[in-house]
Amino acid sequence: MKKTNITILLIVGILVFANLVSEQYFFRLDLTEDNQYTLSEATEKIMESLEDPITVKAYFSENLPPHIAKTKNDFEEYLIEYARHSDDNLVYTFINPNESEDLEREAMEAGINPVMINVREKDQMKQQKAFLGAVFQLQDRKEIIPFMQPGAPMEYLLSSSIKKLAVTHKPEVGLMQGHGQPSIAELSQVKSALDVLYNFRAAQVNDSLPVPEGIKTLALVRPTDTIAEATLGQLDSFLENGGNLFVALNRVEGDLNSSYGSGISTGVEKWLGKKGLEIREDFVIDAQCATISVQQRQGFFNFTSNVAFPYAPIISKFADHPVTKGLEAVVMQFASSLNFTPKDSLTTFTPLAFSSETSARKQAPQFFDIQKEWTESDFTSAHQVIAGVLEQRHPNGNRSRIFVVADGDFPISAGQQPVQGDNVNLMVNAIDWLSDDTGLIELRTKGIHYRPIAKLEEGTKTTLKYANFLVPILLVLVYGIVRMQINKNKRIRRMEENYE
Incomplete structure (x- = not known):
C-alpha cells in the first residue's frame, strides 16, 4: 500500500513538473504540407x-x-x-x-x-x-x-x-506620370493590393523634375510618348542613389480592327539597351494562349465566336523566385521577347517568366490572320523570356534593381473588365520585392490547402478506405506476432536456465 501511494505521488509530481516546464518551453510540431x-x-x-x-x-x-x-x-x-x-x-x-x-x-x-x-x-x-x-x-x-x-x-x-x-509611416511607391502612362485609377486593383503596406501615389518625373524624395520604388507602366534622354537621366540618378524601378513596356502594338501590328519606340528600350537588356521589336506567339471574340457570318446570320489568338500568350512557366512564387497564369497581349547581353561585370539579368514550349517570335510589323489554322510547325522557339530582373552595382557602392516586363498593358484594367488575378499579383509581387525588406512577399501566395476526400478519384478513395480499415488490423497483428515472439524467447531462456 505504501509503495502504491509513493508511485501515485511520483506520477502526480512528474505531471505537475511537466506542466510547469511546458509553460516555459512550449512547442508544437507542424506536420502540414509546406509547414503551413x-x-x-x-x-x-x-x-x-x-x-x-x-x-x-x-x-x-x-x-x-x-x-x-x-x-x-x-x-x-x-x-x-x-x-x-x-x-x-x-x-x-x-x-x-x-x-x-x-x-x-x-x-x-x-x-x-x-x-x-x-x-x-x-x-x-x-x-x-x-x-x-x-x-x-x-x-x-x-x-x-x-x-x-x-x-x-x-x-x-x-x-x-x-x-x-x-507601422505609422508606410514606404512610398511612385507611379511615373507625364508621358502617356495610365493613371492610378486604371491600376485600381494594383493600388488596392499595394495600399496595404505602401503609399502608392502618382509621381511626375521629367527633364527638370527628379524622382520625388521618399520614393523607394518607381513604376514606369506603358508610356506612349517619347521620353527624353534628360528624363531618363533622372531615372539613372534615382537608381544610382539606391532606388528601384518597375518597367512594363510595349515594344509593339496591335490593332484587331485592322488586323495589323507594328513596332513602337519611346526611348526606354534604347535606355535599357545601353544596360545590356534588349526588348526586341517582335511578337511572342504561343499555342498556349487566350481567346478573342470574332464576328463571323454564315448565310444571312452574324454570330460571335471565340477563337484562339496566339498573339495573346498565357505565361505559366516561371523561375523559382519570390516574385513569381505561387503564380499560375499571367495573360499577356502583344508581348515581346527579352534578350540580355552583358556589358560589364556590374550588371546581371535573371529571367523570370517564359513562354511555353510551343511558342515562337514574329518580327514586327505583322498582319494578324485571325482565321489561321495554327500547327506545331508555327511554334519553333520555345521558352522566350517575357520578364526578368536587371540588377546593377554602381561605382558609389549602391545596388539597384529594374524589374522588366515586355508587355505594358498586362496590369491595366480595360473599362469595367477586371484584370486577371495573377496579372495583378505579378506587378504587386515585383514592387513588393523591390520595396520591402521584411520578406512578407513570400507569404502573399501561401494559402491553406483544403482537400476534401469527395474530390478524390474513385480509385484513390477506395485505396484510402481499405487502408483505413486494414492498416489498424495489420498493426495489431504485427504487435501480436512480436509479443508472441518475445514471450517465446523468454520461455526458451527460462528452460535453458532450468536445464543448466
Missing part, C-alpha cells in the same frame, strides 16, 4: 517588434460545414502562434455572432460582413448566415478583415494587418 502553420521569419520579426498590445476580435460562426469550419480552426491556430511570438502583445477572443442579435449587430457595425452559405440539416438544404472576419485594434487604430476567404493566404493577411497597424 510555421510562422515565417518576417512574421516573427513583426511580432517581436511590437511595443504596444494589439487586440483581435475574431467574429466566426459555429456549426459550419467542415470545409468552412476549417477556416476558423486555421485562424485560431495562427493566432496561437502569433501570441506566442508577441511577448503578450497580442490578445485575441472569438465571438459567435449567431448567438444573439446584439452580437450580430456588433459584428456588422465593426465591418464584418456575413455571407449566406448552404448547410445540410436532416437531409435538407437550408441557408445560414455565416461570419468569418476579424477586427485588429492598436490604441485608436483599426484594421479589418471583413471576410476570411477559405484557402486565402492567411499568414499574409494577418501579418500585413498587424504591420499596417504597427
Whole structure:
C-alpha cells in the first residue's frame, strides 16, 4: 500500500513538473504540407517588434460545414502562434455572432460582413448566415478583415494587418506620370493590393523634375510618348542613389480592327539597351494562349465566336523566385521577347517568366490572320523570356534593381473588365520585392490547402478506405506476432536456465 501511494505521488509530481516546464518551453510540431502553420521569419520579426498590445476580435460562426469550419480552426491556430511570438502583445477572443442579435449587430457595425452559405440539416438544404472576419485594434487604430476567404493566404493577411497597424509611416511607391502612362485609377486593383503596406501615389518625373524624395520604388507602366534622354537621366540618378524601378513596356502594338501590328519606340528600350537588356521589336506567339471574340457570318446570320489568338500568350512557366512564387497564369497581349547581353561585370539579368514550349517570335510589323489554322510547325522557339530582373552595382557602392516586363498593358484594367488575378499579383509581387525588406512577399501566395476526400478519384478513395480499415488490423497483428515472439524467447531462456 505504501509503495502504491509513493508511485501515485511520483506520477502526480512528474505531471505537475511537466506542466510547469511546458509553460516555459512550449512547442508544437507542424506536420502540414509546406509547414503551413510555421510562422515565417518576417512574421516573427513583426511580432517581436511590437511595443504596444494589439487586440483581435475574431467574429466566426459555429456549426459550419467542415470545409468552412476549417477556416476558423486555421485562424485560431495562427493566432496561437502569433501570441506566442508577441511577448503578450497580442490578445485575441472569438465571438459567435449567431448567438444573439446584439452580437450580430456588433459584428456588422465593426465591418464584418456575413455571407449566406448552404448547410445540410436532416437531409435538407437550408441557408445560414455565416461570419468569418476579424477586427485588429492598436490604441485608436483599426484594421479589418471583413471576410476570411477559405484557402486565402492567411499568414499574409494577418501579418500585413498587424504591420499596417504597427507601422505609422508606410514606404512610398511612385507611379511615373507625364508621358502617356495610365493613371492610378486604371491600376485600381494594383493600388488596392499595394495600399496595404505602401503609399502608392502618382509621381511626375521629367527633364527638370527628379524622382520625388521618399520614393523607394518607381513604376514606369506603358508610356506612349517619347521620353527624353534628360528624363531618363533622372531615372539613372534615382537608381544610382539606391532606388528601384518597375518597367512594363510595349515594344509593339496591335490593332484587331485592322488586323495589323507594328513596332513602337519611346526611348526606354534604347535606355535599357545601353544596360545590356534588349526588348526586341517582335511578337511572342504561343499555342498556349487566350481567346478573342470574332464576328463571323454564315448565310444571312452574324454570330460571335471565340477563337484562339496566339498573339495573346498565357505565361505559366516561371523561375523559382519570390516574385513569381505561387503564380499560375499571367495573360499577356502583344508581348515581346527579352534578350540580355552583358556589358560589364556590374550588371546581371535573371529571367523570370517564359513562354511555353510551343511558342515562337514574329518580327514586327505583322498582319494578324485571325482565321489561321495554327500547327506545331508555327511554334519553333520555345521558352522566350517575357520578364526578368536587371540588377546593377554602381561605382558609389549602391545596388539597384529594374524589374522588366515586355508587355505594358498586362496590369491595366480595360473599362469595367477586371484584370486577371495573377496579372495583378505579378506587378504587386515585383514592387513588393523591390520595396520591402521584411520578406512578407513570400507569404502573399501561401494559402491553406483544403482537400476534401469527395474530390478524390474513385480509385484513390477506395485505396484510402481499405487502408483505413486494414492498416489498424495489420498493426495489431504485427504487435501480436512480436509479443508472441518475445514471450517465446523468454520461455526458451527460462528452460535453458532450468536445464543448466
